[in-house]
Structures are given as C-alpha cells and as structure tokens.
Amino acid sequence: MAHHHDASTYYVPEQSKLPLITAFAMFLTVFGLGTWFNGVDSGPFLFAAGFMIMAGVMFAWFSQVIHENRAGLNNAQLKRSYVWGMGWFIFSEVMFFAAFFGALFYIRSISLPALGSGNNSELLWGGFQNDWPLMTTPDMAVKGGEAVHVGPEGNMSNPGIAGWLGWLPFWNTTVLLISSFTVHFAHTALKKDNKKLFNIWLGITVALGIGFLFLQAEEYIHAYQDLGLTLSSGIYGATFFMLTGFHGAHVTMGTFMLLVMLLRSTLKGHFNHHDCFGFEAASWYWHFVDVVWLGLFIFVYIMS
Amino acid sequence: MAHGPAHGLSRWLYTTNHKDIGSMYLWFSFAMFFLGGIFALIIRAELFEPGLQIVEPNFFNQMTTMHGLVMVFGAVMPAFVGLANWMVPMMIGAPDMALPRMNNLSFWILPFAFALLASTLFMQGGAPNFGWTFYAPLSTTYAPPSVTFFIFAVHIMGASSIMGAINIIATILNMRAPGMTLMKMPLFVWTWLITAYLLIAVMPVLAGVVTMMLMDIHFGTSFFNAAGGGDPVLFQHIFWFFGHPEVYIMILPAFGVVSAIIPTFARKPLFGYSSMVYATASIAILSFMVWAHHMFTVGMPFIGEWVFMIATMAIAVPTGVKVFNWVTTMYKGSMTFETPMLFSIAFVILFTIGGFSGLMLAIAPADFQYHDTYFVVAHFHYVLVPGAIFSITAAVYYWLPKWCGRMYDETLGKTHFWLAFIGLNLTFFPMHFSGLAGMPRRIPDYNPLFANWNMMSSIGSFLFGAAQVLFLYIVIRAIVSGRKATDRVWEGSHGLEWTVPSPAPYHTFTTPPKVD
Numbered sequence: 074m075a076h077h078h079d080a081s082t083y084y085v086p087e088q089s090k091l092p093l094i095t096a097f098a099m100f101l102t103v104f105g106l107g108t109w110f111n112g113v114d115s116g117p118f119l120f121a122a123g124f125m126i127m128a129g130v131m132f133a134w135f136s137q138v139i140h141e142n143r144a145g146l147n148n149a150q151l152k153r154s155y156v157w158g159m160g161w162f163i164f165s166e167v168m169f170f171a172a173f174f175g176a177l178f179y180i181r182s183i184s185l186p187a188l189g190s191g192n193n194s195e196l197l198w199g200g201f202q203n204d205w206p207l208m209t210t211p212d213m214a215v216k217g218g219e220a221v222h223v224g225p226e227g228n229m230s231n232p233g234i235a236g237w238l239g240w241l242p243f244w245n246t247t248v249l250l251i252s253s254f255t256v257h258f259a260h261t262a263l264k265k266d267n268k269k270l271f272n273i274w275l276g277i278t279v280a281l282g283i284g285f286l287f288l289q290a291e292e293y294i295h296a297y298q299d300l301g302l303t304l305s306s307g308i309y310g311a312t313f314f315m316l317t318g319f320h321g322a323h324v325t326m327g328t329f330m331l332l333v334m335l336l337r338s339t340l341k342g343h344f345n346h347h348d349c350f351g352f353e354a355a356s357w358y359w360h361f362v363d364v365v366w367l368g369l370f371i372f373v374y375i376m377s
Numbered sequence: 378m379a380h381g382p383a384h385g386l387s388r389w390l391y392t393t394n395h396k397d398i399g400s401m402y403l404w405f406s407f408a409m410f411f412l413g414g415i416f417a418l419i420i421r422a423e424l425f426e427p428g429l430q431i432v433e434p435n436f437f438n439q440m441t442t443m444h445g446l447v448m449v450f451g452a453v454m455p456a457f458v459g460l461a462n463w464m465v466p467m468m469i470g471a472p473d474m475a476l477p478r479m480n481n482l483s484f485w486i487l488p489f490a491f492a493l494l495a496s497t498l499f500m501q502g503g504a505p506n507f508g509w510t511f512y513a514p515l516s517t518t519y520a521p522p523s524v525t526f527f528i529f530a531v532h533i534m535g536a537s538s539i540m541g542a543i544n545i546i547a548t549i550l551n552m553r554a555p556g557m558t559l560m561k562m563p564l565f566v567w568t569w570l571i572t573a574y575l576l577i578a579v580m581p582v583l584a585g586v587v588t589m590m591l592m593d594i595h596f597g598t599s600f601f602n603a604a605g606g607g608d609p610v611l612f613q614h615i616f617w618f619f620g621h622p623e624v625y626i627m628i629l630p631a632f633g634v635v636s637a638i639i640p641t642f643a644r645k646p647l648f649g650y651s652s653m654v655y656a657t658a659s660i661a662i663l664s665f666m667v668w669a670h671h672m673f674t675v676g677m678p679f680i681g682e683w684v685f686m687i688a689t690m691a692i693a694v695p696t697g698v699k700v701f702n703w704v705t706t707m708y709k710g711s712m713t714f715e716t717p718m719l720f721s722i723a724f725v726i727l728f729t730i731g732g733f734s735g736l737m738l739a740i741a742p743a744d745f746q747y748h749d750t751y752f753v754v755a756h757f758h759y760v761l762v763p764g765a766i767f768s769i770t771a772a773v774y775y776w777l778p779k780w781c782g783r784m785y786d787e788t789l790g791k792t793h794f795w796l797a798f799i800g801l802n803l804t805f806f807p808m809h810f811s812g813l814a815g816m817p818r819r820i821p822d823y824n825p826l827f828a829n830w831n832m833m834s835s836i837g838s839f840l841f842g843a844a845q846v847l848f849l850y851i852v853i854r855a856i857v858s859g860r861k862a863t864d865r866v867w868e869g870s871h872g873l874e875w876t877v878p879s880p881a882p883y884h885t886f887t888t889p890p891k892v893d
Contacts, residue, residue: 082887083552085473088383088391092482099536100489103529107493110525110595134478150551154475157547165539165581172585172615176600184608198603212604222605305597308606315592 084146091134098127139343139351152350159354163361166323170365173319177312177372181205185308206230206377210307224307227300229292230377241295242374245288246366249324252281253363256331256356266346268338275335275352278359282328289321316373320365327362330355381883390485393477394883395462398484400780402459403773405487407849409451410766412495414842416444421804421838427825437821438506439498445509446527449627450534451491453761456769457630458483458541461569463780465545467874467881468563470554470890475547479540486537494530497523508819510620513601513612517593524594528587535580542576545569554873556892560651563872567654568633571661575626578665579619586615610675617668625664628728628760629657631768632699635721637872638775639703642718643710644869649702656695656702663692673744682741689739693732700729715867716790720771723763723798731759734809749819752812758805770797773852778866782880783859789851796844803837 101123109116141147187193188211189203201214206228212220229242237243259274296302296313304314334352337343344352382388382397392398419440423431432440462480466473474480497504502521505511516524549570553562562570589612592598599605601612632653640647647653669677669685677685703725712718734756738744747753778784811830816823823831862879873892877885 083472085477085884086393088387089393089478089481090391092478093390093485095482096485096489099486099533100493103533104493104526107525107529110591111522151475153551154547157551158476158479158543161543161546161577162539165543165577168578169581169585172582172618173589175615175618176585176589176611179611179614180606180608184603184611185606188603188606188608207606210599210604210606215604220604222599222602224606303597304592305599305605308599311592311598311600311605311607315589315598 081148083148084141084151086141089137091130091137094126094130095134098123098130102127139337142348143343155350155354159350159357163357166361167365170316170319170368173312173316174368174372177316180308180312205309206313207307207309212307222305222307225296225300225302225310228302228309228377229296229300229313229374231375241288241292242370245285245292246370248281248285248288249363249366252278252285253360255281256359260353260356263344263349263352264346268344271344272335272339275331275338279328279332279335282324282331282359285324286321286328289317289324292317313373316369320362320369323362323365327355327359330358392481393473395466395474395477395480396780396881396883398474398480399459399462399464401484402455402462402487405484406452406454406456406459406769409447409455409491410845411849413444413447413452414845416440416447418838418842420444421835423821424823424831425835426832427823427828429822432821434821435503435506438508438819439504441819442505442508442511443494443498446494446505447491448761449509449623450531451487451494453627453765453769454538455487457569457572457627457765458538458545460565460630460634460769460772460776461545464776464874465548465566465569466552467877467885468566468872469549469552469557470873470886470892471548471552472884472887472889474544475552476544480544483537483541483544486533490530490534490537493526493533497521497526500526510616511590512616513590513593513609517590517601520594525591528591531587532584535584538576538580542573542580545573546577549573554886554889554892560654561892563633564636564647564650564653564657565630565633568629568636568657571657572626572629575622575629575661575664579622579626582615583619583623586612586619589615610672613672613675614669617671618665620671621668622661622664624757624760625660627765629660631724631728631765632657634768634772634775635703635724638717638721638771639706639725640871641775641867641869642715642721643707643712645706645710646871647702648705648708649698652698653702656698659695660692663688663695667692670739670741670744673741674748686739686741690736693736696732700725700732711869715774716785716787716794717771717775719791719794719798720767720774723794724767724771727759727763727767727801731756731761731764734759747812749817750812751808751816751818754818755805755808755812758808762801762805767797770848775867776874777852777855778859778862779874779877779879779881781856781859782862782878783855784862784866785851785855785859789847789854793844793847793851796847797841800837800839800841800844804834804841805837807831807833807837 101119103123105116105118105120105123107116109120185203185205185207188198189201194201198211199215201211202209208224208228210220210222210224212222213224232240255274256278259271259278262270262274302313303310334355337351382394383391389397389401419432420437423437462474465471500521500523502523504523505516505521505527507515507520549562549566589598589600593600593602599607601607601609603609636647636653667685667689669681670689673682673685734752738747738753738756774785774790807830811827814827816827864877864879865875866879873890874881876890
C-alpha cells in the first residue's frame, strides 16, 4: 500500500506484527518478574527474554516509523498525531510521579504527626516522636533493638546553604539544570540548520546525563554503605529511594533517547530545522525529567 | 487504501483497522462480561440461603474480588474503548484512529493481562481475595502470593488504557473533518474526549499505588505499614484518587451513548447540547476532588468530612442537568420504543435511582450507617449495571446494523430488555433493604434476618444472567441471518456514521467529508 500513497491523505499503516509481539513481550517481562519475585528459578530468564524481545521490537518499531517519515509518507496532520501522542504521554508520566509526591506529602504532613502525638504515640507506639528525616521508626520506639523496621543511621538532609558545595544533590541539580540549557541550545542550533553545533550541544547533554547517573550511583552507594539508608529503612528510605529511583530510571531513559538522537544525527544525517520531531520529543522528555528533579530537590532534599 | 481486510487469522492479529480493533474490543469485553458474570452467580448461589453451602469463605472472597476486577477492567472499560474505536472516527469523519498500530497494541495487551489475572485462580494460595479495592494491608501483608501477578496484570492493563486514551485524544483533537468544530461533535465524542483525559490522569496513579504495594511486599519498604512510619490509610487515599475518576470513566461514555440514542427515537435534537458538554466537563473536574467520600469512616478530621461531602453533593448539579436534558429531549417528541430506546429510557430512570442513593451515601454522618453494607452494593450496581452495562447494550443494538449491515430481531431484543430490566431490579433493589437493615458486604454467610432479600437477589441475578445469554444469541443471529439494514437504519438518525453504507466499508472517509 505504501508505494502508491501520496501525502495528501492521512497515512494509515498496513497490517503490522509489531503490536502483537510488543504485547507478548510486555506479558513475558512482567510474568518473568512475577515468577522471579516469587522465587521461581526460571523467573529471571523469562524476564530477560521478555525484556530482550521488547528491546528488539521497540527498535524495529521506531525504525519503521523513522523509515516511513523519511519516505515522505507522513503528512503534516500525521506528524501532529505524534506531537499529541508525546505530549499526553508526558502528562501520564507527570501523574505517575504525582502519586509518589502525594505519598510523601501525606506521610509528612498527616501520617507522621498523627503517629507521633496523643494516644497513637502514647498507647500504641511507645512514645514515638515525629521528625523528618525519620531516623527512629515507630517500630523502634516500641521494640528498641528487636525492631524489624529500622530507620537509617544517616540521611541526605540539607546541610544548610553554606555546606552545599560539598553536598552531592546540589551538584546533581547543577548538572541537570545545565543539561536542560544545553539541550535547548542544541534545538536552537538545529532550527538554524547548524548541524555541527547541534551535535556538539546534544553530545554535551548526553554526557551531562551520564554524569548525573554516575553521581546518583555514587549517592546510592554512599547511602547503602555509609549511612545504612536503604529501601527498607522506614518510610524515609522508602520515599527517598522510590522518588529518586524512578526519577533516575527516567533520566536513564531520557539519556538513552537523546543518545539515539545523537547517533541518528551523526551517523545517519537525520534531522533538519523542519523535520526533527524525534529529537524534539526526546528534548521535551528531558525537560520533564529536569522539572521532576527540581521537585525532588526541593521536597526530598532541601526541605528535610 | 482501497484494500479490504486481510484473510484468515492474520486480519485480527496484525490489523491496524479501527473497525477490526473495535470489534475485538467488543467481543473481548463480552467474553469478560460472561466470566465476571459467572463469578457473580457463584456469589449469588452461595448467598441464596444463610449458611455455607457451596464455596469456602476464602474462595468466596476470591470471587468478589475477581468479579469486581473483571467487570471493571475487563468488561466495562474495554467495551467503551471498543465503541470509541468503531464510532469516533466515523462520527468525526476521520480515516482511522490517529495511531493505528498503537491501537492494536492497546487491544492485544488485554488478553495477556486477563490471562495473567485469571491464572491466579489456579495458583497456590488462590486468586486475590482482598476485594477489588485491594486495601492494604489485606493486599500486602496478608495477601496470597498471587498478588504479585495481580499487580503486574494491573500494570500492563493500565499501559493499555493509557495508550488507548492517548490514541482517542489524538484522534479527536487532530483528525476531525474540515468544518467539524469541537461544538459540532456528537456528544459521544465529547464524553470520550473527557474520559480519555481522566484515564491519562489517573491510570498512572493506579500504577503508582500498585508499585508501592509491590515494593512493600517484596522489597521491604513501609509505605502502608505504620511500624515503619507509613500508613495504610495512605493506600486508600491514593487508590481512591484513581478510583473515583475511574467510576466516571465508566459512566461518561454511557452519557454519550444515551445522548445519541434518545434524540434518534424521540425524533428531536438533543436538548441543551452545550450544557451537556459543560456538565460533562464539570463532572470530570469535580471527580478529582471527592475521592475521600469513600473513606468517611476511616477517621478523617471533621473539616475533611465536610469538604468531601459538599464537593460530592455538588456533582448532583451537573448530573441533574444531564438527566433533565434527556427528559426534555423526549418531551413532546414523536417517540418510538425500539430496543436501544428502551435500554436508554431505563438508563435514565435507573441511573437516577443510583444517583439518589449516591446522594444518601454522600451525607457523611449518614454514611457511617451505610458504609460497607449492601446499601453500597445496591448503589454502585445501580449506577454500573443500568448505567454502564445498559448503555453498552443500547449502543450495541443501536449501531449493530451499521457494523454488520443486518438488523437484530426486534421482538427478541425487547424480550431481552424486559428480562434484563426485571432481573436487574429484582437483584439489586432488595439490596437497598438488606443493606439498610445492616447486612455487611463481602460475607459468604449472614444473619437469617436477611434471608428473604437475599433469596430475591439470587433469583434475580440468575434471570439477569439468562437474559445475557439471550443477548449473545440475538447478536449472533443478527450477524448471521438478520434482515438487511438500510444506510440510515433509523428514521430519526443524524450524524456522519449514518451517511456511509451499512455495513460500513472497511475504510471510511479516506478523504474527509465536508461538514457544514
């Protein structure tokens, strides 16, 4: 069908095996994870198989979409569909993070004050005192050394503005904020069809993304090894790692997306000022990840 | 683009056609409707008499849980997505959905997700048994091992819903024929636009809350455990922040269906079109501000009870606007009572009853009496069964001739309606009384005091179930040997979907129609 298609009409793709394979890969990935978490030996292999099929089918799918676009099948209307699609996808991601931010706010402003006062504290939880970051859990207040839910020995709290230069989250913020500017500079360069400058700014952005991930890995190692701060150290550890962890996963995704765009530009010569939505979508995603980090920096790090 | 469908199984497996995908969604949801229905009949069979007769209590709990999950996520939601797939492109003059391959992915995730969910019935420890609302710590600390698979099934069906919703929004915003301005769109398209927005806003929140459960169960976090500083009530807040918009996700498209059918058979334009649009949007906005009315008895501060009570009652205003508009549309109309119209009129009356019991439940001090009783069960079944299910049924009768080019048998259709109507009221109306008398929900055995009400409910439920088997027969019979339908199908029908032949060609509107 594709060969006698002209761009005056909306391109409706022919039959495709990609969706069915993707659905199967999603199923195998989560089924693998489920069996793995329930201690079945074959679980990790099923998961790995699902994940690899997923990676392969995503590669094939994106390749096909890029190919269709370069073959001139996509008219302006179809391109707008991709724009809407990416925009609403980012909105769904915002709402995913909203659930975890909501949990943090609720815990800090409602649950812990309630646990640490009145009859809850005196009769149920051994005189538990609310403070944040939560170092002494209600379980510890009741059972002391016998407690199962043990708080951390150290935390990531704000050392005061004078100490920021030696505070890793500050540098993480700096790196990510700069990267939001560099990706914008790359976009500006592309709009002037200056591909060389585009590649340089985009390359710097990818490098900053990788730098951020290294710093975060550093932070996590420090937390686990030096501070005893883990996923299971009470609600502080849970909210800290789930928020920063999902953000880190999104930075990984975003860096990978930008890297793919860099390779498309340098190796394949893709993108010019009027045909660059792949890059723009990745850069939107990058700005979104950056905004989430600002929320994290304020609510997880500074206000603690 | 002139091509027809591919031959054999590959047509369905690899399709990118909105009509094929719509049909698959509808058949899938029909299958899930029967599966969830079987679970419901097991519940009703056990409750036919006091005492434990048929199933073990733990299995009973699995049935209530699976019934709710399958009906909400497997029957109602996919049915509406199927209707959107079939009708939205035809109603706005688009050649297909905006992103046809992703459309097929959204569908094919569902059979995998529900195979995963249903397989938990055969796992060690049994299926999820903590209710469809899966409150922590029942669903975390005390859950069977299969909860992990439940969580992942929810994850992938959520991904399916989000992709489906993105597709519908992109289609409506980007694919309208020239001249089809937003305020000319059929109300079904409007309600789906707003529903899709709700889906994208709340399905990720559901993904977030089940992820927290997963972490609490397997990785030692304490989101929902007070010993670590967390809070089980946090679970309820996040769940209902998803859950309340979710119930509107299941009813807003129903409003759209009924707003298409009533004008056709009243032979009058819809009364108050623009107020319908604004009412739908108001309901959607309010749906984000009322979630804690599900939790009045959990121990909220007085101000919380008050705010959520007032906000909840405010929803009655836009809902009332809609009901009055439907009634006014019928007023002095040249009405006929074909099957879709019967289901739609029943929708208006019975959904209003469900709305009124909702108002009763919204009154916080009174809710302390009703909470977790059969009154609540009566309420939400009155909005879901004659609400969502009746509207879907009406939609199938209304548009089936356009889909397959053949008419259903009117006498059989009316028989189906009356059996379903009587069955549903016999099932759910007595629950108001058993609930007000104090019968708790989700129990396999009960005080003999409630025996009569329960016996009536159980008889009604089997009647309702039998009516649905008749429905299946009517649909198949229409497809196989129904009388040929005309292009307009109904004398009073209006809209682009009635300008194309019956059955609708495989590809409609490859070049957009002109809309004046």
